[in-house]
Amino acid sequence: MPARTHRFLATVAILAAVLTAFFAAATPANAAPHYLVLANLGQGIAASTPNPAGSPAGVNVSSCQPSAAHPRPVVLITGTFGNMIDDWSGLGPTLANRGYCVYSTVIGGSPSSLIQTIGAVATSAAQIGTFVNQVRSRTGAAQVDLVGHSQGGLIGEYYLKNLNGASKVHSFVGLSPTTHGTTLDGLALLGKAFGITDVIGAACPACGDQVPGSAVVTALNAGPVAQPGVSYTIIETRNEFVVTPAGTAAFIAEPGVTNTWVQNSCPFDAVDHASLSYDKGVYDLVDNALDPAHPQPVHCF
Numbered sequence: 001m002p003a004r005t006h007r008f009l010a011t012v013a014i015l016a017a018v019l020t021a022f023f024a025a026a027t028p029a030n031a032a033p034h035y036l037v038l039a040n041l042g043q044g045i046a047a048s049t050p051n052p053a054g055s056p057a058g059v060n061v062s063s064c065q066p067s068a069a070h071p072r073p074v075v076l077i078t079g080t081f082g083n084m085i086d087d088w089s090g091l092g093p094t095l096a097n098r099g100y101c102v103y104s105t106v107i108g109g110s111p112s113s114l115i116q117t118i119g120a121v122a123t124s125a126a127q128i129g130t131f132v133n134q135v136r137s138r139t140g141a142a143q144v145d146l147v148g149h150s151q152g153g154l155i156g157e158y159y160l161k162n163l164n165g166a167s168k169v170h171s172f173v174g175l176s177p178t179t180h181g182t183t184l185d186g187l188a189l190l191g192k193a194f195g196i197t198d199v200i201g202a203a204c205p206a207c208g209d210q211v212p213g214s215a216v217v218t219a220l221n222a223g224p225v226a227q228p229g230v231s232y233t234i235i236e237t238r239n240e241f242v243v244t245p246a247g248t249a250a251f252i253a254e255p256g257v258t259n260t261w262v263q264n265s266c267p268f269d270a271v272d273h274a275s276l277s278y279d280k281g282v283y284d285l286v287d288n289a290l291d292p293a294h295p296q297p298v299h300c301f
Helices: 005-026 041-048 084-088 091-096 122-138 151-162 182-195 205-209 215-218 273-278 282-289
Strands: 072-077 103-105 144-149 169-175 230-238 257-260
Touching: 041 084, 041 273, 072 084, 072 091, 072 122, 072 151, 084 091, 091 103, 122 144, 122 151, 122 169, 122 205, 144 215, 144 282, 151 169, 151 215, 169 282, 205 215, 205 257, 230 282, 273 282
Parallel strands: 072 103, 072 144, 144 169, 169 230, 230 257
Antiparallel strands: none
16 A cells, blocks of 8 residues: 555544544543434424323433532423423423423323313322422432422422422422412413413313412411422413513512512513413523522523
């Protein structure tokens, strides 16, 4: 073989070695995978249609192990009418892409139904309690963090206080939770956002449970809602149309609770109730609530 060919092949081999080393250094072996983040609720509903019991990208990944940076698994609790995919295909994969182990489960409805989280709140809260124990056992974590959207926030609050779940939870984040109840008119408007026109009433025990003065709301608000040892953050939007009156229906006006409007960080954010779990500003607000020791800038768009 001519000397010139030898030199050419040697140069190619050296270049390949350099490129391999460069990309190995640029992509650490333990780099978090990149999961697809859907843009809005409409995409989430469409994605859930083939498999209503399915999980969003990055959620319920069996191989995930909590890291030193994010030692607690995050359990996402769906809101009224929602399933895991349509409610959490924005925030779920976003948190997973940031290194969190993220979990969720079917509650308050048949796994085969597109419409879930309509069962009695107390029953759904008990299901979350069972699931929290399963996640703790699976991951070896002593505690989890809870993030609930709408009724999911109420379910989390009820579990923490009325089902004695506080010792198993470090942080709770509610995205417009129905803490103090809301009106059936508001829930009817939410149903329209999901394409539902006739679910209120006997077909939706959770709807009655979220009315002010219901047994669930009364039990939750008998004495302090926030439980000792748990960090509470409530995130609400000024464009709220379901949990009304906006702010006062969701916020927990108690010492140590952080109540915040999305628009405090993103003044021009038009996010509404149904879209809170798909909002970029909310992603950062939730991340900062889960990891307050390492706050990140809030990116509004």
